Amino acid sequence: MSLLRDEDRRQIRKEFESLTEPVKLIVFTQEHECQYCAETRQIAEEVATLSDRIELEVYDLLADEEKAAAYGIDKLPALIVMRGGDEPKDYGIRFFGIPSGYEFGTLIEDIRMVSSGDSGLSEATRRQVAELQTPVHFQVFVTPTCPYCPRAVLLAHQLAMESELIRGDMVEAIEFPHLSMKYQVQGVPRTVINETVHLEGAMPEAMVMARLQEAVQAAA
Amino acid sequence: MEGLVSGFGYAGSQSDNNYDVIIIGGGPAGASAAIYTARADLRTLVIDKGLTAGALGLTAKISNYPGVPGPINGAELIETMRAQAESFGATFITDKVVGVDLTSEPKMVMAGTNSYTAQAVILATGSMGRTGAIPGEVEFLGRGVSYCATCDGFFFRGKKVVVVGGGDSALEEGIFLTRFADSVTIIHRRDELRAGATLQKRAFANEKINFIWDTIVTEIHGNGTVNAVTTMHVHSGQQNRIETDGVFIYIGHYPNSKFLEGQIAMDEHGYIITDEYMRTSVPGVFAAGEIQDPIYRQIATSVGQGCAAAIQLERWLSEREDVRTAAPEKAG
Numbered sequence: 400m401s402l403l404r405d406e407d408r409r410q411i412r413k414e415f416e417s418l419t420e421p422v423k424l425i426v427f428t429q430e431h432e433c434q435y436c437a438e439t440r441q442i443a444e445e446v447a448t449l450s451d452r453i454e455l456e457v458y459d460l461l462a463d464e465e466k467a468a469a470y471g472i473d474k475l476p477a478l479i480v481m482r483g484g485d486e487p488k489d490y491g492i493r494f495f496g497i498p499s500g501y502e503f504g505t506l507i508e509d510i511r512m513v514s515s516g517d518s519g520l521s522e523a524t525r526r527q528v529a530e531l532q533t534p535v536h537f538q539v540f541v542t543p544t545c546p547y548c549p550r551a552v553l554l555a556h557q558l559a560m561e562s563e564l565i566r567g568d569m570v571e572a573i574e575f576p577h578l579s580m581k582y583q584v585q586g587v588p589r590t591v592i593n594e595t596v597h598l599e600g601a602m603p604e605a606m607v608m609a610r611l612q613e614a615v616q617a618a619a
Numbered sequence: 620m621e622g623l624v625s626g627f628g629y630a631g632s633q634s635d636n637n638y639d640v641i642i643i644g645g646g647p648a649g650a651s652a653a654i655y656t657a658r659a660d661l662r663t664l665v666i667d668k669g670l671t672a673g674a675l676g677l678t679a680k681i682s683n684y685p686g687v688p689g690p691i692n693g694a695e696l697i698e699t700m701r702a703q704a705e706s707f708g709a710t711f712i713t714d715k716v717v718g719v720d721l722t723s724e725p726k727m728v729m730a731g732t733n734s735y736t737a738q739a740v741i742l743a744t745g746s747m748g749r750t751g752a753i754p755g756e757v758e759f760l761g762r763g764v765s766y767c768a769t770c771d772g773f774f775f776r777g778k779k780v781v782v783v784g785g786g787d788s789a790l791e792e793g794i795f796l797t798r799f800a801d802s803v804t805i806i807h808r809r810d811e812l813r814a815g816a817t818l819q820k821r822a823f824a825n826e827k828i829n830f831i832w833d834t835i836v837t838e839i840h841g842n843g844t845v846n847a848v849t850t851m852h853v854h855s856g857q858q859n860r861i862e863t864d865g866v867f868i869y870i871g872h873y874p875n876s877k878f879l880e881g882q883i884a885m886d887e888h889g890y891i892i893t894d895e896y897m898r899t900s901v902p903g904v905f906a907a908g909e910i911q912d913p914i915y916r917q918i919a920t921s922v923g924q925g926c927a928a929a930i931q932l933e934r935w936l937s938e939r940e941d942v943r944t945a946a947p948e949k950a951g
Contacts, residue, residue, distance in 0.1 A: 542769075542770055542771070542773055544769040544770060545767065545769065545770035545771075546767070546769075546770070547767065547770065572773070572774075573773055579774075583762070583843075583844070584761075584774065585761060585762055585763055585765075585771065585774045585844060585865075586760070586761035586763075586764075586765045586767075586774065587770050587771060588770075589761055597761075599760045599761035600761070
């Protein structure tokens, strides 16, 4: 049973014709697949068939412990979108939980962005990001039925792509109730920056950057 | 001798603040009307609160305006329309209209810094999501306050929520919330719903949903997260406290017509009543766009209505001049 509809498959295949550089998807799952592990793997597999520019690797959290540690994977399912080919590069783009519903669109956008090699951020944001000295961790909590969430996730992923110091995680709130509880998620999108700063809703780039500065200063 | 002005584009003894047409609101309806009146050689003044004042300035990207494939920024699109109107001679000023006298001769428009007069007026101030939040709304956003049941419904599994509003969105989302919440209380400021009949039927049949009528929410309370709302009955003023875990707010658009109250016919929601010629209840006053259109609320329809209002206004002015110039002959 395919998860993608024929119609979507055709549409995405067409969009992927414009992919220039190779993209690698890495899925982490486990032998007894977690809730949505199988579906996440299947989504990645199906998407990978839609362009010869997309490579796919699948790892097991336990059997491939070293890989998991290297990529900073601590929960399942996890999906990484990174540069593939001869010079692979992990930008810090992560999906924890199934990239379905509205977040499927984010996955497709990520693939296009990574392939283009351009985060698409404004000049002002790029300048600000270039000055970062310390690591920044974005955790964007979402539900698959939230139309406002992809904007927040995509921005975190764009920032991750722009800076080696930034990691951008999508976290599907329903699949990780302990994290939703820990970060008091009662509405999505909710972005947590470095554990200290919380943002409600999909905010414009400039506003997110102001909050990012806050988080960095709080840590300093 | 104002009344004897004949012909359009007349500038003779007029002071700088006297125009043939004043258009209040410079969104799609107002700017389109200005393009038409200015091209018809009518001295046209457009008074607008500011470029991003309207609903359009807040709408992120537009891709459904015919002829402009987009996605285009709302502010960019409206800037183009204004430039077009200005190229035909329309004057745009940024000011807030605080009062009008639509029955005087000429008609008076009082703005924050100046007063203006004109033979005819087009009302095009559009509509806005309500202004001003309920006390506690901003504080508890994402802590129990939500605008999106499909996004956040899951977090209210087994809990009690209230929904504020009585339109389609309030009912649709309220019904959706019953999948998760134990009880959904819909609080509506009137005694009947604005929502469509089918939705009403489904909501009334749903045993998890109950209604509180003629009531508004005046404050949202909580301790970290929402735990109650204060309500007020709109007729008796009676206040009540309702325990709840979540507040979903769906108070829709309101026409920006408050400054016209008592001057012109409007419906119970504040929409200006117009006929098919975009005429209002006051001769020489036309309305276009979302201030008179609760149904379509599209840029394309507002543009069309603005254009129609301008054409009708021009006809009205020229017919009036015909009568005026004919009258003295009769008398003589």
